Amino acid sequence: MNSALSKSETKEPEKQYELRPKVMADGTPAGDLLEISMGPQHPSTHGVFRMDVALDGERVVKLKPVFGYLHRNHEKIGEQTTYLGSMPYTDRLDYFCSLTNNWAYALTVEKLAGLQAPERAEYIRVITAELTRLQNHVSLVGFLLQDMGAMGTPLMYAFRERETILDLFESLTGARMMCNYMRFGGCRCDLPPGWLDQTKQIVSEFPRFLDEYEALLSENEILMSRTQGVGCLPRDLAVNASVTGPMIRASGVNYDVRKVDKYGIYDRFSFRVPLGEHGDVYDRYMIRILEMRESLKILQQALHDIPEGPIVDPKAKLRGFRPKVGEAYGRIEAPKGELGFYVISDGSPNPYRYRVRPPSFINLTILEDMCLGHHVADVVIILGSVDIVMGEVDR
Amino acid sequence: MSVPMLGQGILKGMAETARNFVGSYVKDERLVTVQYPEERRPQAEAARNFPFLVYDGDDWQKGLRCVACLICEKECPPQCIYIVKDTVRKPDATGKLQFQPKTFDIDTSVCMSCQICVEVCPFDAIKMDVEYELSTCNRFGGLLVRKEQLAKSNDYYRKMHPVEAAGVDARLGADKARAEAKAKAAASSKPAAGSSPAPALATAERVNS
Numbered sequence A: 001m002n003s004a005l006s007k008s009e010t011k012e013p014e015k016q017y018e019l020r021p022k023v024m025a026d027g028t029p030a031g032d033l034l035e036i037s038m039g040p041q042h043p044s045t046h047g048v049f050r051m052d053v054a055l056d057g058e059r060v061v062k063l064k065p066v067f068g069y070l071h072r073n074h075e076k077i078g079e080q081t082t083y084l085g086s087m088p089y090t091d092r093l094d095y096f097c098s099l100t101n102n103w104a105y106a107l108t109v110e111k112l113a114g115l116q117a118p119e120r121a122e123y124i125r126v127i128t129a130e131l132t133r134l135q136n137h138v139s140l141v142g143f144l145l146q147d148m149g150a151m152g153t154p155l156m157y158a159f160r161e162r163e164t165i166l167d168l169f170e171s172l173t174g175a176r177m178m179c180n181y182m183r184f185g186g187c188r189c190d191l192p193p194g195w196l197d198q199t200k201q202i203v204s205e206f207p208r209f210l211d212e213y214e215a216l217l218s219e220n221e222i223l224m225s226r227t228q229g230v231g232c233l234p235r236d237l238a239v240n241a242s243v244t245g246p247m248i249r250a251s252g253v254n255y256d257v258r259k260v261d262k263y264g265i266y267d268r269f270s271f272r273v274p275l276g277e278h279g280d281v282y283d284r285y286m287i288r289i290l291e292m293r294e295s296l297k298i299l300q301q302a303l304h305d306i307p308e309g310p311i312v313d314p315k316a317k318l319r320g321f322r323p324k325v326g327e328a329y330g331r332i333e334a335p336k337g338e339l340g341f342y343v344i345s346d347g348s349p350n351p352y353r354y355r356v357r358p359p360s361f362i363n364l365t366i367l368e369d370m371c372l373g374h375h376v377a378d379v380v381i382i383l384g385s386v387d388i389v390m391g392e393v394d395r
Numbered sequence B: 001m002s003v004p005m006l007g008q009g010i011l012k013g014m015a016e017t018a019r020n021f022v023g024s025y026v027k028d029e030r031l032v033t034v035q036y037p038e039e040r041r042p043q044a045e046a047a048r049n050f051p052f053l054v055y056d057g058d059d060w061q062k063g064l065r066c067v068a069c070l071i072c073e074k075e076c077p078p079q080c081i082y083i084v085k086d087t088v089r090k091p092d093a094t095g096k097l098q099f100q101p102k103t104f105d106i107d108t109s110v111c112m113s114c115q116i117c118v119e120v121c122p123f124d125a126i127k128m129d130v131e132y133e134l135s136t137c138n139r140f141g142g143l144l145v146r147k148e149q150l151a152k153s154n155d156y157y158r159k160m161h162p163v164e165a166a167g168v169d170a171r172l173g174a175d176k177a178r179a180e181a182k183a184k185a186a187a188s189s190k191p192a193a194g195s196s197p198a199p200a201l202a203t204a205e206r207v208n209s
Helices: A003-010 A074-080 A086-091 A096-111 A119-148 A151-171 A197-218 A221-227 A235-240 A246-251 A281-305 A360-372 A376-386 A388-392 B007-027 B071-075 B116-120 B154-160 B162-189 B198-206
Strands: A034-038 A050-056 A057-066 A326-334 A339-346 A351-357 B049-055 B081-085 B102-109 B126-129 B152-155
Touching: A050 A376, A057 A360, A057 A376, A074 A086, A074 A351, A074 B116, A086 A096, A086 B116, A096 A119, A096 A326, A096 A339, A096 A376, A119 A197, A119 A221, A119 A281, A119 A376, A151 A197, A197 A281, A221 A281, A221 A339, A221 A376, A221 A388, A221 B007, A235 A246, A235 A360, A246 A281, A246 A339, A281 A376, A339 A360, A339 B162, A360 A376, A360 A388, B049 B154, B071 B081, B152 B154, B154 B162
Parallel strands: B049 B152
Antiparallel strands: A034 A050, A050 A057, A326 A339, A339 A351, B049 B126, B081 B102
């Protein structure tokens, strides 16, 4: 199982980065390296992402990620608009998980301005964030299998389930993906009537889908041979590269901001943090499946306990919002990892500095280390298992 | 690895696919897609696409609730609203003299339907539409929506967002009643007292909740 890893370790690492033709032992040329450019329009790259790959035969000897195609000045725009004005832009960071992005930004500005969301708003935030995690992981798993060549079926099954959750988002926030729902000190509007019952029903039906999905794939021999031992991310490297989220947990590091920081009201729920062992693509796939099951546990508790009450802090102001001078860093466990916002206020209506710590950008930094020595076809699934969204990587 | 027989996992997966495939012939709920142009799914109450301007009464020019206060123009994150305030006050639907926008344009190619203009509007004048078939063959002019296209009646708003519109109507009705009571009280104590725009500003504080 770990043969691929041990093989790549026995190679001399500095030679893997060399870009000159290999020479056989007797001095004759052994064929040239092939440089190919994968992306930005390659269907496997999850958006406009390019990799300059150097291949020795089928094996990767060098990989350079190239990004910036989707750069749209998010952080600079954040300095030009009001605090509230940045909220809809955060939807567009990781456009699969707009509600967790909203939450991270709202949490940061609440820290800055000393606001506290009421009880009910905190529950709504947990419910929407866990639903977001469900729909992110479910589509990620679908995309990962699409990358592996399981065309259509797993992705369509995944999207069928994702759509039911997006319908919930639409009836709550008005939009399927660009939710723009959280506000500083609470949420924009209360839950529509019947929404909780609908959510309860979807949450109770979701495990059936997960079972179906696992029957479809988890024991599939093709999937196992394609993913096990591929793209191993060693524990130390993961920690040193500050990889977060399901990626680092698949490598066996117990780090979940929900447990570490206990932001919001996460200390009230009992859930476990699934950990992987090998840190390969299969572990990353399984971690997501297991995390979905844990999210369902949180959802059931939150849906059971949610109280009545106001949804906005009475101190919160929509217009003329000027937090006092200071700085704040807020972070949450977004589906892709630790999502942080860093905001400096100089007392004006706009932030002085607005910075995003996007999880998938930082998780992408170790792509080359995971891909070296593997086939070019494995690069596609290793990239898929990182779970990147270019909106967040390029900002 | 504890795989009992090679290929068993694949067969299990195939059985699952077959079950779904056959099931789609038996159970209607397994068909999750709709045949779009012929069949349409109902939209959620909260659904939102670009904003529109609400007017009261029958005459859109007269009944526009918008008083060109420029708050939405200032708060709009992508700056897609362009307003020119009129120079003279004109009577609105209730007969009160108000400023009106001379120009009110929304560039829908820039608008991101974030609803912030709706939230900050103290006069309930701008609301979110649910129209979604908006393709045009004119890339620039076709996506720039003018005042006359933006103005839609309160009845349309009630039809699109029944619950939300009922709340707004109740609030505006209460404000109006309060203003009338105040005017009456003022008239009885001091006969020549003019009406003040205070009730409209009071709504601004509550538009958030």
